[in-house]
Amino acid sequence: MNDWQTELKADIKAALEGLAGRTINHVFFVACGGSLAVMHPAKYLLDRQSAALTSDCYNSDEFVHRSPRALGTNTLVVLCSMTGTTRETLRAAEHARAKGATTIGLSQDLNSPLATAVDHAVRFEAPYTTGVPIDAIDSNYSCLYQIVMGLVRIYDGIDKLRPLLASLGNLQAAIDRAHLTYAGLFEQFAPRFKDEPVIYTVASGANYGAAYSYAICVLMEMQWINSQAIHANEFFHGPFEVLDEDKAFIMMLGLDETRPLEERAKGFLERFGSSEKIMVLDARELDLSGIDDEFKGNVVPLIFFDTLWKFAYKLADLRQHAMLEGRRYMKKINY
Amino acid sequence: MNDWQTELKADIKAALEGLAGRTINHVFFVACGGSLAVMHPAKYLLDRQSAALTSDCYNSDEFVHRSPRALGTNTLVVLCSMTGTTRETLRAAEHARAKGATTIGLSQDLNSPLATAVDHAVRFEAPYTTGVPIDAIDSNYSCLYQIVMGLVRIYDGIDKLRPLLASLGNLQAAIDRAHLTYAGLFEQFAPRFKDEPVIYTVASGANYGAAYSYAICVLMEMQWINSQAIHANEFFHGPFEVLDEDKAFIMMLGLDETRPLEERAKGFLERFGSSEKIMVLDARELDLSGIDDEFKGNVVPLIFFDTLWKFAYKLADLRQHAMLEGRRYMKKINY
Numbered sequence: 001m002n003d004w005q006t007e008l009k010a011d012i013k014a015a016l017e018g019l020a021g022r023t024i025n026h027v028f029f030v031a032c033g034g035s036l037a038v039m040h041p042a043k044y045l046l047d048r049q050s051a052a053l054t055s056d057c058y059n060s061d062e063f064v065h066r067s068p069r070a071l072g073t074n075t076l077v078v079l080c081s082m083t084g085t086t087r088e089t090l091r092a093a094e095h096a097r098a099k100g101a102t103t104i105g106l107s108q109d110l111n112s113p114l115a116t117a118v119d120h121a122v123r124f125e126a127p128y129t130t131g132v133p134i135d136a137i138d139s140n141y142s143c144l145y146q147i148v149m150g151l152v153r154i155y156d157g158i159d160k161l162r163p164l165l166a167s168l169g170n171l172q173a174a175i176d177r178a179h180l181t182y183a184g185l186f187e188q189f190a191p192r193f194k195d196e197p198v199i200y201t202v203a204s205g206a207n208y209g210a211a212y213s214y215a216i217c218v219l220m221e222m223q224w225i226n227s228q229a230i231h232a233n234e235f236f237h238g239p240f241e242v243l244d245e246d247k248a249f250i251m252m253l254g255l256d257e258t259r260p261l262e263e264r265a266k267g268f269l270e271r272f273g274s275s276e277k278i279m280v281l282d283a284r285e286l287d288l289s290g291i292d293d294e295f296k297g298n299v300v301p302l303i304f305f306d307t308l309w310k311f312a313y314k315l316a317d318l319r320q321h322a323m324l325e326g327r328r329y330m331k332k333i334n335y
Numbered sequence: 336m337n338d339w340q341t342e343l344k345a346d347i348k349a350a351l352e353g354l355a356g357r358t359i360n361h362v363f364f365v366a367c368g369g370s371l372a373v374m375h376p377a378k379y380l381l382d383r384q385s386a387a388l389t390s391d392c393y394n395s396d397e398f399v400h401r402s403p404r405a406l407g408t409n410t411l412v413v414l415c416s417m418t419g420t421t422r423e424t425l426r427a428a429e430h431a432r433a434k435g436a437t438t439i440g441l442s443q444d445l446n447s448p449l450a451t452a453v454d455h456a457v458r459f460e461a462p463y464t465t466g467v468p469i470d471a472i473d474s475n476y477s478c479l480y481q482i483v484m485g486l487v488r489i490y491d492g493i494d495k496l497r498p499l500l501a502s503l504g505n506l507q508a509a510i511d512r513a514h515l516t517y518a519g520l521f522e523q524f525a526p527r528f529k530d531e532p533v534i535y536t537v538a539s540g541a542n543y544g545a546a547y548s549y550a551i552c553v554l555m556e557m558q559w560i561n562s563q564a565i566h567a568n569e570f571f572h573g574p575f576e577v578l579d580e581d582k583a584f585i586m587m588l589g590l591d592e593t594r595p596l597e598e599r600a601k602g603f604l605e606r607f608g609s610s611e612k613i614m615v616l617d618a619r620e621l622d623l624s625g626i627d628d629e630f631k632g633n634v635v636p637l638i639f640f641d642t643l644w645k646f647a648y649k650l651a652d653l654r655q656h657a658m659l660e661g662r663r664y665m666k667k668i669n670y
Contacts, residue, residue, distance in 0.1 A: 025360075026389050033572025047403040054361050054389045054405050061568035062539055065593040068382040070389050088568060197532060198561045204397055215563075216573035224577050226533045228550075228563035233396035233423060236670065237368025238551035241662055242559050258400040268670055327576055335571065335603055 006161040008146055015104045015120035016150040019076070022102060024155060026070055027055040028077045030063045030092045034217040035080040035140070040209030041301050042078070042144040044256065049148070052155040060088035064095045073100040078147060080105070080140060082126050084112020093117040106143055122147070127306075136171040141302045145295075163292040170290025171299055177287045178303045179310060186307075189279045190314035196248040196277075199225050200239075202265050203251075203301075204232035205258030210301035210308075214250065218312045221330065222323045232261040236268070245274040252304055253282040256297025281308070341496040343481055350439045350455035351485040354411070357437060359490060361405055362390040363412045365398045365427045369552040370415040370475070375544030376636050377413070377479040379591065384483070387490040395423035399430045408435040413482060415440070415475060417461050419447020428452040441478055457482070462641075471506040476637045480630075498627040505625025506634055512622045513638045514645060521642075524614045525649035531583040531612075534560050535574075537600050538586075538636075539567035540593030545636035545643075549585065553647045556665065557658045567593070567600040580609040587639055588617040591632025616643070 004013055027046065029039035039057045046055050058066065060079070071077075077096035081089040084107030094117060096103050105118030108126055115121035125138040136142060145164060153159045193199060199219055203211035208231060215227040230239045243249075249269055253262045269278045283300040291299055316323045329335065339348055362381065364374035374392045381390050393401065395414070406412075412431035416424040419442030429452060431438050440453030443461055450456035460473040471477060480499060488494045528534060534554055538546035543566060550562040565574045578584075584604055588597045604613045618635045626634055651658045664670065 033569060036569070036572075044401065047401055047405070049404065051404040051407070054391070054403075056389070056391075059539075059566055059568050061596050062566065062593060065596060066379065066382055066540060067592065068389075069384065069386040070382070072386070204394075205401060216569065221573035221576040226561055226563075226577060228561075231394055231397065233394050234368060234371070234551065237371075238556035240664055241556040242561060243664075257402065258397060261396050261400060271670075272664070329575055329578075329607070335606075 004161070006165055008150065008161065008165070009122070009143070011110070011120070011122045012143060012146050012150065015122060015147065016154065018120050019102065019154060023074050024076045024102070025053065026075045027053055027151070028063065028071065028075060028096070028101070029055060029057045030060050030077055030089065030096070031080040032060050032086055032088055034213050035082060035086070035089070037209040037213035037217070038080060038140050038144060039078070040212065041141065041206045041298060042148050044206045045145060045148045045298050046151070048257070049152045049158070049160070050156050053151060060086065060092040063092050064088070067095070071096065071099045071101055075101045076151070077101045077103045078106070078144070079103065079114060079118065080144070081107050081114050083107065084109050084114035086114070090114055090117055104147065106140055136175055136302060137168045139302065142168045142171070145298060160294065164295055167291045167295045167299065171302065174286065174288050174291060174299070175303050175306050178307045181285055181287070182281065182307045185279065185281070186311040186314055190311065190318055192276055193248055193279070194315055194318040197226055199227055199248045199250060201227065201229045201250045201252070202232050202235060202262070202269070203229070203254065204261040205254060206256040206297050207252045207254040207262070207301045207304060210305040211252055213305060214308055218308070222312065222326060223315060223319065223321055232258070232265040235265045240268060243269065243272050246277070247273060248277045249273065249279070250308070251278060251280045253280060253284070254297055254300040255283045256300070339496070341500055343485065343496065343500070344457070344478070346445070346455070346457045347478060347481050347485065350457060350482065351489065353455050354437060354489060358409050359411045359437070359486075360388065361410045362388055362486070363398065363406065363410060363431070363436070364390060364392045365395050365412055365424065365431070366415040367395050367421055367423055369548050370417060370421070370424070372544040372548030372552070373415060373475050373479060374413070375547065376476065376541045376633060377483050379541045380480060380483045380633050381486070383592070384487045384493070384495070385491050388486060395421065395427040398427050399423070402430070406431065406434045406436055410436045411486070412436045412438045413441070413479070414438065414449060414453065415479070416442050416449050418442065419444050419449035421449070425449055425452055439482065441475060471510055471637060471641075472503045474637065477503045477506070480633065495629065499630055502626045502630045502634065506637070509621065509623050509626060509634070510638050510641050513642045516620055516622070517616065517642045520614065520616070521646040521649055525646065525653055527611055528583055528614070529650055529653040532561055534562055534583045534585060536562065536564045536585045536587070537567050537570060537597070537604070538564070538589065539596040540589060541591040541632050542587045542589040542597070542636045542639060545640040546587055548640060549643055553643070557647065557661060558650060558654065558656055567596040570600045571603070575603060578604065578607050581612070582608060583612045584608065584614070585643070586613060586615045588615060588619070589632055589635040590618045591635070
């Protein structure tokens with residue numbers, strides 16, 4: 001398995017080749033906010049596919065101060081920051097290198113501070129803030145999944161890169177179709193949700209990161225709506241007690257192995273909540289042609305997050321609260 | 336280091352001796368809700384102290400369905416359920432054993448279903464639901480910390496059990512003093528918080544689990560107050576945008592290595608929030624006599640959670656919403 005008989009992106013291929021001969025037994029996925037949210041599905045994929053590599057997902061500043069003793073020459077640290085300028089993530093990269101770990105840094109720019117602070121820089125494209133359409137194969141999710149399955153190839157001797165890359169190549173078309181699938185749902189729920197003081201998101205497994213990101217980076221950050229991403233089973237161990245017919249929830253039903261957890265939460269929400277206030281995104285309604293069965297569960301959170309972005313703009317219009325420009329602290333003041 | 340020259344609880348000692356000769360390289364901490372919350376500080380301690388053992392904290396149902404490929408004969412699974420009857424956690428124990436992992440199960444009863452489903456059962460005492468006073472050395476936190484430092488002794492060859500046990504032996508007195516320290520604060524804030532529709536908790540490091548538990552098991556479950564446990568640095572990557580002078584926060588300032596993250600969040604909360612609505616618990620105000628410096632940060636979350644329980648009862652009185660009896664779904668209906 002010396003040759004990478006696949007069309008991995010050149011920078012990802014170089015990063016993986018850079019690991020040649022290095023013993024790695026643990027991966028730290030490190031980032032902040034929306035970029036940390038994307039690490040969760042990456043860890044899900046690694047957990048499912050690798051017997052050789054365990055992993056952690058840490059907020060960058062937590063990672064630096066916690067400074068796990070296991071961090072060292074036999075660990076890989078994968079960092080991500082869209083702009084590549086997030087201070088906490090830069091410090092995390094420096095900390096990781098000082099401890100002898102190998103570092104891979106993802107950002108939009110191969111000349112960003114993060115890109116120059118790591119051993120191996122990887123470039124991705126982000127659609128949300130620029131408004132310029134991208135192909136999903138160039139997204140942060142896609143790059144992370146390629147890295148993860150590259151690691152599985154190296155350290156577990158299992159090569160699934162071909163079906164992964166084929167699936168990622170067909171993903172943008174699936175996303176475009178998903179926008180049509182959910183358009184009616186979003187049209188229906190935006191007026192129902194526009195005055196809600198609290199909107200919860202619920203998911204598990206590969207989808208939890210998308211639920212987290214939507215709660216903290218979209219609802220809270222861009223619409224000042226109170227929220228929490230509730231894990232679909234943790235829901236039954238406390239959070240479900242807030243449920244009544246007035247409460248608003250966005251429920252994600254994915255296609256990964258934890259779907260039964262999400263189905264159970266959905267059942268409870270529909271039993272005691274109001275159907276007017278429970279917006280269910282069910283990935284079974286999606287046309288995932290061209291996505292390999294093995295990776296369907298993994299691409300669903302990307303589809304959910306991308307399509308829900310449209311829902312956020314609908315909410316923003318009805319609430320007359322601009323999305324990015326509406327922020328009062330982020331990128332407006334020093335802190 | 337064959338002899339355990341310390342007064343470990345007999346069941347914990349037996350569990351650790353049961354690991355003799357077993358190669359373990361990863362620990363899964365597995366539970367639901369409040370019992371999962373306690374696993375986070377255990378992982379924090381293990382991260383800080385062990386270079387040999389990495390770990391994961393998973394909700395029990397997530398653990399079973401995710402079924403990480405690394406789960407196997409070289410892994411230890413530590414499970415916890417107060418009653419020892421939580422179905423998801425029982426299934427997790429069975430799943431772990433079927434995969435060849437060694438299992439340790441903590442519950443209040445050595446004859447509970449969980450105790451009989453695991454290789455090694457450990458008993459702890461819980462004060463919150465029975466109302467009977469306990470000594471903190473018999474709590475779930477204390478048992479977990481003893482297990483963690485026992486693992487560090489076995490797999491890292493570092494024995495800090497004596498100072499740990501001495502610290503845990505002095506913990507109840509520190510908690511009793513803490514109740515007095517915070518009594519005035521709670522008296523002041525209960526009337527201010529009683530009508531709040533949303534109360535957030537904020538913490539990092541060793542304290543995050545206590546913030547999580549207070550948000551989901553106390554505020555949401557027992558008072559039907561909307562909440563989220565916000566990580567102190569993640570706060571700056573989205574959640575802080577909800578902050579204005581009307582928002583209520585419980586801010587925890589601990590003594591572990593991540594305190595600077597909590598201090599930064601506190602500074603921001605006080606800058607843009609109202610001092611009437613930001614309740615700060617600062618562990619520097621505590622008298623921690625008898626607690627070894629090395630473990631001060633680790634015992635703080637237990638002190639916070641125990642004392643905040645009193646705050647919850649004050650809120651409950653003012654809101655005329657009973658704590659345990661006030662639940663509408665948990666232990667009242669089948670789901």
